[in-house]
Amino acid sequence: MKVLVVGSGGREHAIVWKIAQSSRVEKIYCAPGNGGISQLAECVPIGAMEFEKLADFAEKEAIDLTVIGMDDPLVGGVVDVFEARGLRVFGPRKNAAILEGSKAFSKDLMKKYNIPTAAYETFDSAQEALNYLETASMPIVLKADGLALGKGVLICRDLDEAREGVKELMEDKKFGSAGEKIVVEEFMTGREVSVLSFVDGKTIKIMTSAQDHKRAGDGDTGLNTGGMGTFSPSPFYTEEVDEFCRKYIYQTTVDAMAKEGREFKGIIFFGLMLTEKGPRVLEYNARFGDPETQVVLPRMKNDIVDVFEACVDGRLDEIQLEFEDNAAVCVVLASDGYPVHYEKGFPISGLDQFPGDDGCYVFHAGTKFAEDGKTFLTNGGRVLGVTALGKDLRSARENAYKAAERISFANKYMRHDIGKAIDEA
Numbered sequence: 035m036k037v038l039v040v041g042s043g044g045r046e047h048a049i050v051w052k053i054a055q056s057s058r059v060e061k062i063y064c065a066p067g068n069g070g071i072s073q074l075a076e077c078v079p080i081g082a083m084e085f086e087k088l089a090d091f092a093e094k095e096a097i098d099l100t101v102i103g104m105d106d107p108l109v110g111g112v113v114d115v116f117e118a119r120g121l122r123v124f125g126p127r128k129n130a131a132i133l134e135g136s137k138a139f140s141k142d143l144m145k146k147y148n149i150p151t152a153a154y155e156t157f158d159s160a161q162e163a164l165n166y167l168e169t170a171s172m173p174i175v176l177k178a179d180g181l182a183l184g185k186g187v188l189i190c191r192d193l194d195e196a197r198e199g200v201k202e203l204m205e206d207k208k209f210g211s212a213g214e215k216i217v218v219e220e221f222m223t224g225r226e227v228s229v230l231s232f233v234d235g236k237t238i239k240i241m242t243s244a245q246d247h248k249r250a251g252d253g254d255t256g257l258n259t260g261g262m263g264t265f266s267p268s269p270f271y272t273e274e275v276d277e278f279c280r281k282y283i284y285q286t287t288v289d290a291m292a293k294e295g296r297e298f299k300g301i302i303f304f305g306l307m308l309t310e311k312g313p314r315v316l317e318y319n320a321r322f323g324d325p326e327t328q329v330v331l332p333r334m335k336n337d338i339v340d341v342f343e344a345c346v347d348g349r350l351d352e353i354q355l356e357f358e359d360n361a362a363v364c365v366v367l368a369s370d371g372y373p374v375h376y377e378k379g380f381p382i383s384g385l386d387q388f389p390g391d392d393g394c395y396v397f398h399a400g401t402k403f404a405e406d407g408k409t410f411l412t413n414g415g416r417v418l419g420v421t422a423l424g425k426d427l428r429s430a431r432e433n434a435y436k437a438a439e440r441i442s443f444a445n446k447y448m449r450h451d452i453g454k455a456i457d458e459a
Contacts, residue, residue, distance in 0.1 A: 037339070038063045038092055039075065040082050040112070041103030044366075044399035044419040045324035047071050049103055049338075051397070052331045056339040063095065069410050070398025070418075082107045085115040092121050099124060101342060105181055108300075108320050109135035124342045126320050130291060130298040134320035137179045137217045144315060147290040149283055151315045152220040152307075160204040163218060167196045175219040178203050180212030185258045185373065189221065224309040225270040225455075226316065228326045231284065231304065232341055234350035235297040238288045239341075240280070242333055242357045243271035244326040245455065250373060252451045259373045260416060263452030265363045265427055266329040270308055270455075279306070279313055287318070299345050328397045328419045329362035363434040363453045364421040366399070370445040372415035377445060382410040382417070384441040393423035394437040412443055427456040 037059055039050050047070050053059055054074045065088060067077030080087045082104050092100055100116060102108050102125035111128035125131075132139050144151040152175070157163035167174070176199040178186030186209045190196035203213035230241040244266040250256035283304065291298040303319035303326070322330075331338070335356040344350045369376035381404065388396045400414015420438045424430030431453040438448060 035059055035098035035339075036061045036063070036095060038065065038088075038095075038097045038100040039103060040065055040088060040100065040107060042066050042068050042071075042082070043103070043324055044397040044416065045322050045327045046103040047397040047399070048327045048331050048419075049101060049322065050075050051395070052334070052338045053101070056337045058337065058339050063091075063097070065091065068398050069401035069403050069413070070396070072403070083110060085110070085112045088112065089115050089119050089121060092116065093119065098122060099339070099342060099346075101125070103321060105131075105134055105319065105321050109181060122346055124300060124346055126298050126300040130296045130300075131320040132296070133291065133298065133302070133318045135181060137177045137317070138215055140318050141217055141219075143287075143290055143294070147286055149286050149290070149315060150312065152222050154217050154219040156215065156217050158215040160200055163200050163204065163216060164197060166218060167193060167200070170196075170218070171220075172196070173221040175221050176200065176203060177217040177219060178209045178212040179215035179217060180209070182209035182212040183260060185209070185260070186212055187258060222307045222309050222314055222316070224307045225268075227268045227271045227275075227306045227308060228264075228323055229271070229279070229304045229306060230323060230326060230330055231302050232345055232350060232353075232355070233288055233298050233300060233302050234345040234348045235299050236288065236292065236348070237350040238284050238302070239350055239353060239355045240276075240284060241330050241355060242266055243268040244323070244329055245270070246323065246326060247449060247452055250449075252449050257373055259368075261323075261325045261366065262368065262449045263363070263365045264325045264329050265361065265431065265453040265456065266326070266333060267361065269427065275308060275313055279304070283313065283315060299348075324399075325364045325366060325397075325419050328364040328421045332362050332395060332421060332423060333358045333360060358423075360423055360425055361427040361430040362421055362423050363427065363430040364397075364419045365434045365438045365448055365452050366416050367418040367420060367438060367441060367443075368416050368447045369400075369412055369414070370447040372447065376415055378412045378414060380412045380444040382412060382441065382443040385410055387440055388437070392433065392437075394433060395421045396437075396441070397421060412445075417443070417446075427453060431456070
């Protein structure tokens with residue numbers, strides 16, 4: 035069969051890599067793809083938001099299945115466009131992708147169906163938000179309602195920071211229209227855990243857990259980023275936590291969306307906070323996480339195409355998800371200055387050593403080929419995700435950092451404490 039993947043980052047590289055392992059697939063396309071993806075798939079110069087062009091391509095090439103990797107096209111309704119033409123596509127429709135597309139919607143859904151989350155208020159007026167903050171407890175969290183590349187969340191320690199945050203989101207429009215409405219949320223403390231799941235509208239199958247590192251600097255300092263590294267499984271996601279989430283969060287969310295007339299088929303990413311009072315939902319995403327995908331899929335035993343198709347056809351209950359009894363760590367190599375200002379276009383060396391036979395992989399997030407068609411150049415803030423497997427988290431972490439040192443480019447930057455939390459488990 036022929037498969038088209040839509041997206042251009044490290045997540046899409048990991049998805050393409052996993053699809054390439056399926057004996058059922060003879061040809062993979064990726065739109066628009068990147069330098070690393072081009073080694074496994076034919077990259078097509080169509081943007082992720084060019085829905086009609088993507089559907090035209092899928093029809094012309096007789097694509098059997100399209101997999102949408104990114105949030106923007108899902109929230110924008112790309113699945114609806116494909117389905118209207120009778121094309122098979124993996125991902126939620128527009129009315130279901132709102133689970134990620136609107137923080138206010140997801141918070142209201144959780145409140146209505148008693149899904150545990152932080153207390154909150156929603157505002158579409160900056161002045162009303164400021165008035166509310168005058169009597170609110172600090173610290174407090176401000177969230178842009180819409181999509182903001184994973185960066186539209188501000189943790190404000192005091193009233194002055196909160197006022198400035200409202201100005202940044204709603205008046206200065208730092209994240210554009212995403213900040214026209216904001217959610218003001220109770221600040222929760224605890225361990226953050228990411229749990230990905232496959233959903234077919236009624237059945238949900240949970241993947242292995244992971245833990246992301248959002249801040250740019252060591253010790254969780256600096257600005258929020260798209261993610262500087264991750265590890266799987268999380269030692270903090272215990273059997274007790276899993277049991278609680280299965281009882282009160284996972285299936286409840288799928289059933290809630292169905293009751294609202296928003297049948298969800300695709301990936302639900304649960305961002306959880308493990309508080310003293312039990313697990314709480316921080317956020318939902320309507321697609322694979324990045325870079326969580328880069329540690330979850332290398333541990334997955336299943337043919338992913340079988341799982342995708344089971345979701346599309348509403349027969350996920352027939353699938354038994356299986357994961358290796360090992361661990362994975364991903365260290366992101368970024369351009370110094372990310373996520374604000376950074377230079378790109380630098381040659382990357384050391385990639386010819388991957389993949390080796392040591393369980394290490396490099397997933398390209400922001401790369402392109404030089405004019406010679408052979409040399410990879412940096413082409414983004416997050417450049418590469420170096421993923422290593424190991425018998426446990428400590429060995430996987432050691433392997434990942436050893437592998438990361440084998441790659442070099444001008445202005446290379448990485449955190450040195452990815453997975454350090456495992457020492458406290």
